[in-house]
Each structure stands twice: as C-alpha cells, then as structure tokens.
Amino acid sequence: MSMAKRFIEMDSSDCLRTKAAKAALDQVLSVLKPSSVIGIGTGATVEIFIQLLKQSGAEFSHCVSSSERSSKALAAAGLAEQPISSCERIDFYVDGIDEGLSSGETIKGGGAALAREKVLATLAMSFITIADSDRLKLSLGAFPLPIEVLPAAELAVTRALQSLGGIPVRREGCITDNGNIILDCAGLDLSEPQLLETALNSIPGVVENGIFSCRKADCMAFSDDDGVHWLASN
Known part of the structure; x- marks a missing residue:
C-alpha cells in the first residue's frame, strides 16, 4: 500500500499522545455523520481520544469498544456504546500501535485486546492509528509479538512457536x-508479516496474533515535538 505524507502543525506544549489523538479526532470529525459508528481501541492514547471526542460534542450514533477497559472509559465519559457482539459495521476505528511501518502494517496487543481489536479493524471502513513517532519503524520485530492463546493449548503453542x-x-x-x-x-521473522500472520493463526490453540497486515491501517498519525506526521493511503 503506497502512503502519502502530510504534516500538521500543533502546539509544541501538547503531550505526544494528545497531539496524535487530536489529529485523529479532527480527521474523524471532518467526515462524521449522525449515523456514524466509531470503533474504540485500547490504551492510554485511545483514552485521551475518548475524552476529546466527548469534549467535541460531536453527533454520531454510538461507539463499539475493543475491551472492558475502554468500555469503562466510554461509560465514564457518558458516550453511548453498543456491544461488539452486535456490531455489523464501523465507520471509523481508532487505536494505538506498538510498532508500525509506513506501508500500514502494524504490531498491536500491548494492552492484551488484540483479538477484539482485529475484529473491529476488519469491520471498519477507515482504520486510523495514533502513536508517537518512536513507534514508526523501518522493520517490525523489536516489540515482542503478542499472541492470544487458549490456556489449555499453552504448551502446544509454545512448542510450535x-x-x-x-x-x-x-x-x-x-x-x-x-x-x-x-x-x-x-x-x-517478520519480514513477510502477512504470511506470518496467517501462519500463526493456523496453529491450533492460537486465538489471534498481533500482526495487523491482512488488515492494514488506512491512516497513521505519528506525533513528535514538532507536530503530527500523517501517513495516509492514496
């Protein structure tokens, strides 16, 4: 997936997480409709996004959460939520990443919500990631890959890995x-992330792994001291 880069100037006193979350919110608000469904990922940056979404007063249908942690944050903010079990579509899915390539492949799962996160990302019309610039990498693998596993299959999956x-x-x-x-x-070896993602999920006992390559990010916001750098698909 080819990516086009653009730059947004923001106040240098903002923390990196707030910068990335605000940039994602601005992108969502630019096309948000009263019928829109917003998918919510998991983590500290996403919780800032939730607060900013609440403060915006934007009109939309409801949120769908990837974790109990994010559901609690949505409830605390007073934002409407419907359960993931009844979700058929998502207009925007916003989430953090542990690592990401400029081509859109990412590693996720530091918050242990990768399985539900991948469900929401796959259902989303637009998958937006938010992170500080240190998480933009030339290759994947510095961050250990999170893999969700059935407890009974721990030994078998360990041997397979x-x-x-x-x-x-x-x-x-x-x-x-x-x-x-x-x-x-x-x-x-994550040099071919899509092949590895598929191979890992074929191991009996593996529920899901944290490679998001079959479903890449559409837009990626990376914040640093100067502002936010956007990588977006053409």
Whole structure:
C-alpha cells in the first residue's frame, strides 16, 4: 500500500499522545455523520481520544469498544456504546500501535485486546492509528509479538512457536477479556508479516496474533515535538 505524507502543525506544549489523538479526532470529525459508528481501541492514547471526542460534542450514533477497559472509559465519559457482539459495521476505528511501518502494517496487543481489536479493524471502513513517532519503524520485530492463546493449548503453542524460531514468554498476571492468556514472542521473522500472520493463526490453540497486515491501517498519525506526521493511503 503506497502512503502519502502530510504534516500538521500543533502546539509544541501538547503531550505526544494528545497531539496524535487530536489529529485523529479532527480527521474523524471532518467526515462524521449522525449515523456514524466509531470503533474504540485500547490504551492510554485511545483514552485521551475518548475524552476529546466527548469534549467535541460531536453527533454520531454510538461507539463499539475493543475491551472492558475502554468500555469503562466510554461509560465514564457518558458516550453511548453498543456491544461488539452486535456490531455489523464501523465507520471509523481508532487505536494505538506498538510498532508500525509506513506501508500500514502494524504490531498491536500491548494492552492484551488484540483479538477484539482485529475484529473491529476488519469491520471498519477507515482504520486510523495514533502513536508517537518512536513507534514508526523501518522493520517490525523489536516489540515482542503478542499472541492470544487458549490456556489449555499453552504448551502446544509454545512448542510450535519455538519450532518457528520464536522465544515465547507468558505475560504474567494477564488474562484477556476472552479468558485467554498472552504469549509475547520474540525472535520471529517478520519480514513477510502477512504470511506470518496467517501462519500463526493456523496453529491450533492460537486465538489471534498481533500482526495487523491482512488488515492494514488506512491512516497513521505519528506525533513528535514538532507536530503530527500523517501517513495516509492514496
């Protein structure tokens, strides 16, 4: 996916998360309709986006959340939400990333909500990511890949990942909203992320992995001290 770059000047005193969240909100508001459905990811930057969305007073249908954490943030902000189980479409999905390429592939799952996040991203007409510029990479793999796994399959999946050159480590104290565990796996070859994404999901016991390559980001906001850099598909 080819990407076009543009730059938005913003107040240098804003924190990086607020800059990225505000840029994403401005993009959403420019085309938002009263019937629009907004998908909400998980994490600190997304929670800033929720607050800014509330403050904007924008009119839209409702939100759909990727996690119990984000559902609590939506409730605290007084924003309408419908459950993911009844979601058929999303106009905009906004979420953070752990790593991302300029071509749109990303790694997600640091907040352990990757399975529901991928459902929402796949349903979305527009997938927008928000992050600081340090998360824009030339290649993926510095961040261990989160993989959601059925608890009963932990040993089997661990062995399968090791056979691929991976070094999986169970995330301590982490049970996902789906009742599963997370294996954070270093050492995998992510040079062909779409092939690896598909291969990992074919391992029995793997619920989902954190490679977002089959469904790439459409627009990516990266903030730094100078402002926000947008990477957007043509």
